[in-house]
Amino acid sequence: MADSDDPEPSVNISGGTSGGGVEAAFDPATADTRAEAVVDRLGERYWQKTYGGQDAFTCLVRTILSQNTSDVASQPAHDALIAKYDGDDVDLAAALAAADRDELAETISSAGLYNQKSRVIQETAEWVLEAYDSATTFDAFVKAGDPETVRETLLGITGVGPKTADCVLLFAGGRSGVFPVDTHVHRIYRRLGIAPADADHETVREVLEREIPAEKCGFGHTASIQFGRECCTARKPACLEDPEACPMADLCDQVGVYPETGEVVDPADAPEAEHS
Template sequence: MNDDADDRPDEPSRNISGGPGGGGETVVPGDDSEPETRAEAVVDELGAMYWQKAYGGQDGFECLVRTVLSQNTSDKASQPAHDSLMSRYGERGDLAESLANAAQDDLAETIASAGLYNQKSETIIRLANRVVDEYGGEESFDEFVKTGDPDEVRDVLLEMKGVGPKTADCVLLFSGGRGGVFPVDTHVHRIARRMGLAPADADHEQVRQAIEAAVPPEKCGFGHTAMIQFGREYCTAREPACLDGPEACPLVEHCDQVGIDELSGAVVDPAEVVAED
């Protein structure tokens, strides 16, 4: 997902990132004790603003495909591509086998709304072939994702060409239902560094490690989805709400505003602040 998603219309409620109809089971995690870290306090506030859900249960291979479709685009664009793909290939039995045998031109046309359709169709067919070759199809792969050792599952996913840390973590969260997994997309990367929850020059992996170390496992899933929504509505890349005054942002008391100058209205990537020091 890229920052340009901030300028798009509201996302549909049915998407991989959460929302009222985005899957998962509504829960009230843990107890009402005071948060032990600022990151946990932020996640608690986000949960109160948006939703608190326990994720898991999606089919592992379909979740992998769906997350590939969401790369470098918004859910508004990737959702129709996913629906078209499932309508064309998901009713032919094993999805992995169906996609492994798909003609790339036909698949690319089917998922065109997601953007980068030539690259994504090539990736999906390659992943499908690997799943068929190594697991015999989607059923055994799904079982591995849901019951295998989380570190092993993550390592296997990261070995697959076209699968990065965010994609692997989304599969662990939305399919495996693994606690303590906080996928880092562009929104999470920006917000965590801007707020001071991670070092200003941290890369995506360092942000993930910082948040997962500071947020209870049962709160990571909804923290991830709610932080994405907060990034769309309040903490956008170029015009964060705090530029309209502290009262405009519901999380201002938790935020270091790294890279934001309220007086001049200047907004830069937090890493640029470190580079200047």
């Protein structure tokens, strides 16, 4: 791995360097697709690592807290929830199912939408207890069950969408070939021209999981998010001011980005995307 002064942030859903997994090995010169070439370059710029090993129910709760907010806002809510409800001899699902809803909402208030999220978390905890008896048994199901069955099961939980399900599969289950699609990933790969400009989140996921080797999907996901925060931002991507400022300049179609005018639109609204 290339030396870096920018370690993976601990304030992120993957758990940072302590989130489990091992370093991934690859040769950037052997990329078979443009998508793989992008991920290889991101791996050199940020981190190369596979994921897995987190407790599945804790990861599920953490991902629910992260919905519609930033890691900076949701991480304190997660830390407060764990401090209040988790412990060595405590089953977190049982503790949350029995929690006072108002107290739970207050505990996670920094994450935003705390009334809605407290309801989803508590109902999820109740579902885990009903279906699996404990968070421990649920964790075993996520880690050992058929990936498609696990994903379909997670998607059946009220308030759990594809990104949340895929994050649990990746960060807890350690499943290779899973590339969760958040707003950054959705924007970046359509802007690059790798996914269709009008693709929804699921279509982008299908494209990436088809064109990127399974062992590269984990760090590809987290490094793409970091790239979206630092460089390929929604409103002011780095290429607007300096074409060479973006490490993906030679791989990018700049769909919806117009440096000559300074205009940036969603790729789906770009004129060249009308017949994609």
